[in-house]
Amino acid sequence: MQGPDKDKGQAIIAAAKRIFALHGYNQARVEDIAQAAGVGKGTVYEYFSSKQAVFEQVVDAGMSQYMKGLEDEIRRDASPATKLRQIAVLHMKFVTNHQNLANIIIADPAIMSPHRARLREICEQAQDMVAGVIEQGIRMELFKAVDTLLATQAFFGILSSVGVSHLVRQQSRNPEEVASLAVDLFLYGLVTA
Amino acid sequence: MQGPDKDKGQAIIAAAKRIFALHGYNQARVEDIAQAAGVGKGTVYEYFSSKQAVFEQVVDAGMSQYMKGLEDEIRRDASPATKLRQIAVLHMKFVTNHQNLANIIIADPAIMSPHRARLREICEQAQDMVAGVIEQGIRMELFKAVDTLLATQAFFGILSSVGVSHLVRQQSRNPEEVASLAVDLFLYGLVTA
Amino acid sequence: MQGPDKDKGQAIIAAAKRIFALHGYNQARVEDIAQAAGVGKGTVYEYFSSKQAVFEQVVDAGMSQYMKGLEDEIRRDASPATKLRQIAVLHMKFVTNHQNLANIIIADPAIMSPHRARLREICEQAQDMVAGVIEQGIRMELFKAVDTLLATQAFFGILSSVGVSHLVRQQSRNPEEVASLAVDLFLYGLVTA
Amino acid sequence: MQGPDKDKGQAIIAAAKRIFALHGYNQARVEDIAQAAGVGKGTVYEYFSSKQAVFEQVVDAGMSQYMKGLEDEIRRDASPATKLRQIAVLHMKFVTNHQNLANIIIADPAIMSPHRARLREICEQAQDMVAGVIEQGIRMELFKAVDTLLATQAFFGILSSVGVSHLVRQQSRNPEEVASLAVDLFLYGLVTA
DNA sequence: GATGAATGAGGGTTCATTCAT
DNA sequence: AATGAATGAACCCTCATTCAT
Incomplete structure (x- = not known):
């Protein structure tokens, strides 16, 4: 190969x-x-070996780079909220850098279908890591006892959506700042205290 | 034709x-x-007239149905939080119903490129409507004075992400319940009071 | 009825x-x-029964009308030169009226291939009639002892070519006049006496 | 290889x-x-680039070859009658060689419609050249003062018609001989002196 | 190794023909 | 009889893949 x-x-x-x-x-x-x-x-x-294989390598390269960064952040000694903040920056940069590759994967079911299981596994690993951080926060009574899976997906959803909109379309702010604002919203909610 | x-x-x-x-x-x-x-x-x-045209009609039909529902919710007399809750249910149903059509549009830049401008306009209309609700909440001092655009994108991001994950992949819960949990998270945040 | x-x-x-x-x-x-x-x-x-059949009927209708006119001219009691002059007018009108149907037949070998034999037969009948007139002229020592087949084809060739050019493209002259000039050329040649 | x-x-x-x-x-x-x-x-x-383009190239190749030959004949130092005789041989060979390509062009109006203008131009160039020869003959009082355009069209009409009939259908004679007989008819006419 | 000319399977689209109304 | 909605065979063209140089 x-x-x-x-x-x-x-x-x-x-x-x-x-x-x-x-x-x-x-x-x-x-x-x-x-x-x-x-x-x-x-x-x-x-x-x-094929166009398909090129695409898979592109995805693999991006994912493994992402996972490596994620693991580093998780391993770091910090509060759950801080970890989420760091992961958010990482994710935002990833979204910025890889633009719509993720969408291609989602949108074209035939693409990577042999590798889709592995890809999902990787995504689930990433989700599990973040879910672990959230669970840790819940155990420490810093976070509410929400459904961790739902919270994890919400976390990624906010970041991806905000990332695509703010960074790809308008490049007025830096990823760190946008990530910080998005995490604030995720952590403290919209409603006034 | x-x-x-x-x-x-x-x-x-x-x-x-x-x-x-x-x-x-x-x-x-x-x-x-x-x-x-x-x-x-x-x-x-x-x-x-063409395969392309079929796709555009599919999208148009979905979008106009969605926008119609959205306008109805906005026009209703209710508190901003309640409106967001209703819109969330609507959006969740839409995501469930239309699965990954949106992703196809995003992932394949050539698709709908002539109609992309109009599509974006529709999406921005939807965003503006939700942004209006959030602004209303801010003026009523119910919501924090956040960047409304960012909050709107976060709102849609949470719902889409949670919707795809929870409803398409696992159909264990009904859209209303999942939407409600997601909105709770969006409104009140993850951190304990 | x-x-x-x-x-x-x-x-x-x-x-x-x-x-x-x-x-x-x-x-x-x-x-x-x-x-x-x-x-x-x-x-x-x-x-x-088919598009093909429609075309064949179009051709048949035109040909039988043409043949009928041709027979009338041949049967008339007149000098060979006068007959040729009358036939020329007839042919010129036919070319004008039927434009490029003949070309379609020639150009698309698949068209009318089952009926082509009969069509050729009709064309050859027409040629034979004109050839008969020319032979008559030769026997009367009014015409040179040329190859009658060649002369016949030349006759139709002049008329068709001139007809298409003068009448279809520029409609400045009437068929009779153009036919007359073309026949003069055919009968008396280009070279000065 | x-x-x-x-x-x-x-x-x-x-x-x-x-x-x-x-x-x-x-x-x-x-x-x-x-x-x-x-x-x-x-x-x-x-x-x-397309089937259409292949056809155009076929036509172009034939036409440019034909025009080149035509120019050579015109440029030669010879009497108008001799020039016409040489051109006739050239044209007869062209008709023989290209069979019914011309008819395809005439019969199928959609074919070459973008290039039709240029094609017509080329044909008109060829006609102009022959018309020039005829005019020269007229000025030299070798030819009658006929309509040169009509004579030119008659010239091509005779040759094409005779060529198609004699050479494509029956290959009993060589192009030179047939061309010569056709030109005799064109120059001296059918009527006895 | 590196290349790009050659290949042909695959799919969007047209339109002659059919048939239920 | 008259119609036109429905059909699918046919064909042009694209582009991933191969292989001779």
Whole structure:
């Protein structure tokens, strides 16, 4: 699968990420990716077995990077609220960086269907980590005894939605600031005290 | 282009909604849609000018139905919090009903690109309506003086995320209950009082 | 009795002649013909078994009309040159009236292939008639002893070419005048005496 | 193994010329052309943007070859009658070689409609050249003071008609001989001196 | 290894024909 | 008889994939 020249493989992944995000999976032609990577069309097949495989590598690379960052934050010694704040920044950056790859995966059920189980597993791992933080907060009586799964999904939902809207569409604020405001809302709610 | 038999056109729209949601735009063959609607492949073209047009009609039908419901809720005489609660139920039902059509639109930039401007306008109308409710709450000093745009996006983000996860994947709870829990979280936050 | 059926069949033939001449065989849709004839699409199939059959009827109608005129001219008591002059006017009117139907037949080998033999037979009948006139002229030592087949084809070639150019494209002169000039050229040649 | 690009493009043109002449434009499937050229269906689209474009290239190739020959004859130092005789041979060969491509163009108004203006221009150039020769003959008082446009059209009409009949249908004589007989008729007419 | 010319399966779309009303 | 909604065979074209250089 992996050709010997790691740099070229990475260049193709990077190019593919841009092209997929820009045009969507089906509208992205292998030739476009090759051109964006500065290689010939056939070269893509030296490094990856198929267009599908390129996409999976793009997703895998993004996810593993994300998971690595997530694990680091979780392992850190901090209060649950602080951890959520840090994870929020991480997630916001991820959303900003990977634009709509996640949507491609969701929207095109045929894509990654062989790998979908593993992808879901990874997502669930991420959710479990955050759920763990929330449970910790609940045990410490800092958080209400809500349904942790629902809260976790709400957490990601807020961040993704706000992230896409604020960062992709308007680049007026930095990710940290937006993440902070979103987490405030998540932690303290909309209603006045 | 529009044949006189409204029922058949509606049947095609309904079938197309299922097929698009199931397979994604590109993997959905016109023949699949025709078969699902119980008509011949050519009949689809008696009612719609193209596959693209079918998709747009599917989206339009869903959106106009949604907007109609939203306007009804907004116009109702109720407290901002109650309005948000009602809108949440509406949105949750919409997400449940339309599954990942929204994601298809987001993920495939080429789809609906001529109509994208109008679609965005509709979405912004919906956001403006909810933003109006939140502003009203802020003026009444019921809500904190947050960035209303950010809060609105967070509101939709929570509902969409929770809706997809809870309702599409696990159908253990009814939309009303899940919407209520999500809104509680949005209004009162995670942190204990 | 002149039932309404006959009228409708004739109307379809007349409409088809216009549509075929205007768009060519393949670009002429059965629906176009039906519409031009002021009837429903299905009605065409009440009178003709297929699009192909409609075209054949159009051609047959034109040819039999043409042949009838030709026979009348041949039977007339006149000098060979005068006969050719009369036939030329007839042919020029035919070309004007039927525009490019002949070209459609020639250009689309699949069209009328079952009937092509008969069509060729009719054309050859027409050629034989004119060839007979030329032979008569040769026997009377009014015409040179040329290859009658070649002369006949030249006769039709001049008339068709001049007819299409002068009458279809520029309608400045009447068929009789143009036919007369063309026949002068055919009879007396270009070179000065 | 495989020759350079140009050869394959030329092979496709040559194959297309045969297939179009044999079946007509619409009945000629792209796959037929590809097969006749000994290439895959997709290869046609490596060299030409569409079926339409293939046809236009076929026509262009034929026309430019024809025009080149025509110009050479015109430029030659010879009497008008001799020039016409040479042009006649050229035209007869062209008709023989290109069979009914011209008819396809005439019969199918939709074909080449974007290029029709240019095609007509080319035809008019050819007509103008021949008209020039005839005018020269008239000025030299070798030819009668006829309408040159009409004479030119008659010239082409004789040659095309005789060419198609004699050469395509019966291949008993060579083009030069037939052309010569046709020109004799055109120059000296049918009537005895 | 790197390339891109060659390939053909697949699908959107048209339209001649049918048939229930 | 007359209609036009319904149908599906046919065909152009795209683009992922292969392979000879």
